[in-house]
Amino acid sequence: MSEKAKDYAGAKLGMWLFLFTEIVLFGGLFLLYAGYLHRYRADFHQAARDLNTLLGGLNTVILLTSSLCVALAVTALERGRQGQCLLSLALTVALGLGFLVNKFFEWSAKFSHGLYPGSAHLHQLPPGQEVFFGLYFAMTGLHGVHVLVGAGLLSTVTLMVRRGRVRQEDFVILENAGLYWHVVDLIWIFLFPLFYLIT
Amino acid sequence: MPPDAKHSAPHILSPGLLTAVWGALVCLTGLTIALARLDLGFWNAVAALSIASVKALLVILFFMHLKYENRLLKWLLGLACLVLAIFIGMTFFDLAYRGLGTP
Numbered sequence: 001m002s003e004k005a006k007d008y009a010g011a012k013l014g015m016w017l018f019l020f021t022e023i024v025l026f027g028g029l030f031l032l033y034a035g036y037l038h039r040y041r042a043d044f045h046q047a048a049r050d051l052n053t054l055l056g057g058l059n060t061v062i063l064l065t066s067s068l069c070v071a072l073a074v075t076a077l078e079r080g081r082q083g084q085c086l087l088s089l090a091l092t093v094a095l096g097l098g099f100l101v102n103k104f105f106e107w108s109a110k111f112s113h114g115l116y117p118g119s120a121h122l123h124q125l126p127p128g129q130e131v132f133f134g135l136y137f138a139m140t141g142l143h144g145v146h147v148l149v150g151a152g153l154l155s156t157v158t159l160m161v162r163r164g165r166v167r168q169e170d171f172v173i174l175e176n177a178g179l180y181w182h183v184v185d186l187i188w189i190f191l192f193p194l195f196y197l198i199t
Numbered sequence: 200m201p202p203d204a205k206h207s208a209p210h211i212l213s214p215g216l217l218t219a220v221w222g223a224l225v226c227l228t229g230l231t232i233a234l235a236r237l238d239l240g241f242w243n244a245v246a247a248l249s250i251a252s253v254k255a256l257l258v259i260l261f262f263m264h265l266k267y268e269n270r271l272l273k274w275l276l277g278l279a280c281l282v283l284a285i286f287i288g289m290t291f292f293d294l295a296y297r298g299l300g301t302p
Binding site for chain 2: 009016192
């Protein structure tokens with residue numbers, strides 16, 4: 001064990017600053033979406049009909065539940081209940097992977113209908129619909145990468161909790177990983193209505 | 200208002216409160232899906248984005264613990280949101296009036 005003093009507030013502030021850059025990153029993409037929605041309103045509404053609202057809604061509930069699990073994991077560790085914390089974290093990662101499995105089926109269905117970036121079918125659609133699916137794949141794809149990174153991060157933290165490197169007296173790494181996961185959830189909260197519900 | 204919490208005594212959110220917040224989030228998701236089935240025209244987008252914003256606020260305040268953090272973090276988040284609002288607002292000042300005045 002090193003005896004280095006840890007700056008708890010500083011560690012958390014640093015994480016929040018990083019999260020602001022994530023918000024601005026997706027904010028730029030949301031702006032692009034809003035601009036094109038303004039220009040191709042009818043095409044966007046037509047294209048959004050092709051998305052499966054049920055699957056999107058299910059994925060929303062999955063991510064919300066995983067967010068709850070990681071918040072419960074923080075509470076458990078703060079109360080010194082390591083076992084409960086590990087269980088909650090494992091559940092969070094499992095739900096994150098479940099989200100990706102859903103996404104896999106969703107994208108596979110799109111691909112089998114000839115809808116994938118650069119496909120011939122996409123080029124034949126009206127320009128607004130082509131833009132819609134371009135944004136759909138770019139934004140949900142980038143979000144999917146974030147889910148993957150978050151799941152990897154939380155798996156690492158799970159191991160650290162198991163080994164006692166993250167514990168009741170020093171849990172800022174768990175809190176920060178949790179914050180990242182919540183931002184992944186936050187972004188989906190806005191992606192879901194924009195892509196699935198504007199029909 | 201809780202005073203700026205000292206590190207030695209972190210503010211712990213109870214599982215009951217967290218579960219209640221989760222319940223509210225799931226209900227709001229159901230509400231936004233139900234509202235999307237109605238044809239409200241322009242108000243569909245307003246409703247969807249308002250509900251999404253309320254959900255985001257719930258996640259930020261409770262799951263992300265911001266309600267209990269110090270003032271610095273709250274101001275910084277406000278600043279980040281303000282920057283985003285300026286980006287979006289200024290762009291739409293342009294987009295909304297494009298093509299006006301040209302024959």
